[in-house]
Amino acid sequence: MRSITAPAVAAPIVPGRLPLLGHLPQLAVKRVEFLQSVRTRGDIVRIFLGNRPVFILNSPEAVHDVLLTQSRKFGKGLLFDVARPFIGNGIITSERDFHLRQRRALQPAFHRNSIAACVGTMTDIAEEQVSAWRPGEVIAMDVVMRRMMTVMLVATLFSTERPEGAAAVAELGEHVAEHLTTVMRGVFVGTVLPAPIASSRVLGHRKYLAAAAALRELADTAVRQARQTQQAGQAPTARGDLLSVMLAGTPGNPRGMTDVEARDELLSLLMAGAETTSTTLSWALHELGRRPEITRRMRAECDALPAGALPGAATLPFTDRFLREVLRLHQPSWLLMRRALEPVRVCGVELPRGAELVYSAVTMHRDPAYYPEPLRFDPDRWLARTEKDLPPGAYVPFALGNRKCIGDHFAMTEMLVVLRAIVSRWRPRPVEGHRVRPVVQALIRPNALPMRVSPWPAG
Numbered sequence: 001m002r003s004i005t006a007p008a009v010a011a012p013i014v015p016g017r018l019p020l021l022g023h024l025p026q027l028a029v030k031r032v033e034f035l036q037s038v039r040t041r042g043d044i045v046r047i048f049l050g051n052r053p054v055f056i057l058n059s060p061e062a063v064h065d066v067l068l069t070q071s072r073k074f075g076k077g078l079l080f081d082v083a084r085p086f087i088g089n090g091i092i093t094s095e096r097d098f099h100l101r102q103r104r105a106l107q108p109a110f111h112r113n114s115i116a117a118c119v120g121t122m123t124d125i126a127e128e129q130v131s132a133w134r135p136g137e138v139i140a141m142d143v144v145m146r147r148m149m150t151v152m153l154v155a156t157l158f159s160t161e162r163p164e165g166a167a168a169v170a171e172l173g174e175h176v177a178e179h180l181t182t183v184m185r186g187v188f189v190g191t192v193l194p195a196p197i198a199s200s201r202v203l204g205h206r207k208y209l210a211a212a213a214a215l216r217e218l219a220d221t222a223v224r225q226a227r228q229t230q231q232a233g234q235a236p237t238a239r240g241d242l243l244s245v246m247l248a249g250t251p252g253n254p255r256g257m258t259d260v261e262a263r264d265e266l267l268s269l270l271m272a273g274a275e276t277t278s279t280t281l282s283w284a285l286h287e288l289g290r291r292p293e294i295t296r297r298m299r300a301e302c303d304a305l306p307a308g309a310l311p312g313a314a315t316l317p318f319t320d321r322f323l324r325e326v327l328r329l330h331q332p333s334w335l336l337m338r339r340a341l342e343p344v345r346v347c348g349v350e351l352p353r354g355a356e357l358v359y360s361a362v363t364m365h366r367d368p369a370y371y372p373e374p375l376r377f378d379p380d381r382w383l384a385r386t387e388k389d390l391p392p393g394a395y396v397p398f399a400l401g402n403r404k405c406i407g408d409h410f411a412m413t414e415m416l417v418v419l420r421a422i423v424s425r426w427r428p429r430p431v432e433g434h435r436v437r438p439v440v441q442a443l444i445r446p447n448a449l450p451m452r453v454s455p456w457p458a459g
């Protein structure tokens with residue numbers, strides 16, 4: 001712990017900076033490895049994206065200080081400036097008082113009781129999907145998970161009681177999933193590359209804009225439909241979904257949201273909640289495929305869950321531990337940002353107003369100082385050492401502080417529901433000859449994940 005009165009030091013610049021390009025080539029070629037390689041150079045170091053300086057938070061102490069202790073002095077930064085024109089000013093992109101109001105307005109939907117009420121819908125969607133698989137069939141798990149988790153999000157948060165029925169929700173979910181992937185790629189490209197290059201036609205900028213427009217149109221339609229229900233005189237919350245709650249109002253925002261605000265929140269939640277869970281589940285299935293003994297253990301635990309019991313850490317402790325280990329080793333969000341709103345000192349380093357900061361849970365989660373043999377996948381490491389035993393800031397799959405993931409419990413519930421549905425029926429195995437590699441874009445996802453599913457032997 002550094003003394004507050006010690007003179008400030010400058011964050012060291014990482015070697016290898018090139019004129020005009022800065023550290024872009026290193027980041028472009030070996031994204032995570034590059035961030036990993038600078039960890040030992042100090043609590044906070046500086047790199048350059050072109051001519052733009054960016055500070056990297058390396059130590060748990062620095063991450064904890066920025067995300068929690070001094071969080072009011074930071075905004076969300078460049079990544080979210082780039083995202084705003086695509087997805088509007090919702091909870092993930094907005095700042096200060098407006099953000100606080102929107103967060104309070106959304107909070108009731110993420111209360112444990114609200115999530116418990118969604119478990120039935122989540123289970124139906126997962127069961128419907130996995131019961132359609134045939135013995136020996138090869139399933140493109142990454143594609144199936146992306147669709148399934150988007151449909152689940154659309155169904156549980158936005159359209160529980162859609163008059164058009166489950167098929168329409170599934171179709172909407174598929175459209176959303178398609179556009180979402182393209183928009184997320186656009187946001188990533190816009191963050192790491194200078195604006196004139198990122199917005200060039202060669203890099204598909206028009207495609208990103210078109211996908212964002214299509215997504216906005218889908219969200220606008222959903223808002224229009226919910227507003228019509230409201231105006232038809234039905235109790236606004238009769239549909240039981242979050243969108244209706246947004247329009248009707250909550251203790252955090254009694255008058256309810258305008259159509260544009262509700263639309264932007266839909267986009268924010270889709271952006272934050274669909275690919276994160278589907279990517280985590282893809283990695284989870286990848287790990288299960290390589291470890292039949294873990295699949296067996298998980299199946300035994302899931303099968304023993306009493307009817308009506310909610311899936312959670314208390315009822316499915318091993319499966320929960322397994323997911324926490326997946327989130328450690330395969331944290332999907334490898335690059336998150338903040339911006340200093342005023343001059344601020346963190347770990348003895350003076351950061352000027354406007355400083356752009358990067359933190360990466362991926363590199364933190366692979367630090368041997370906190371995780372012995374960090375690349376070894378071992379759910380039982382969490383038996384010996386729980387989250388509470390780690391320094392604050394060392395395990396941050398859902399971040400910390402005022403911008404912590406609002407959907408952490410929702411996400412864990414969804415993922416437990418899906419894993420249970422899969423392992424109760426199937427043993428997923430890797431397909432021979434296919435090598436799973438991480439692809440690092442907005443999230444770290446598997447290049448492709450074909451898996452063969454076989455039923456459990458009888459008895």
Ligand code: HEM
Pocket residue numbers: 076091092103153268269272273274276277280332333336337396397398399402403404405406407408410411
């Ligand atoms: C495995 C799944 C998930 C992971 C790993 C994850 C991770 C995160 C992280 C790291 C942040 C903080 C971002 C930052 O520091 O800038 C965040 C924020 C957020 N997440 Fe999640 N998330 C997941 C699932 C979900 C789900 C399912 C939802 C909603 C249904 C959701 C909604 C949000 C929202 C709205 C925020 C912004 C909160 C705010 O700024 O106040 N997330 N998430």
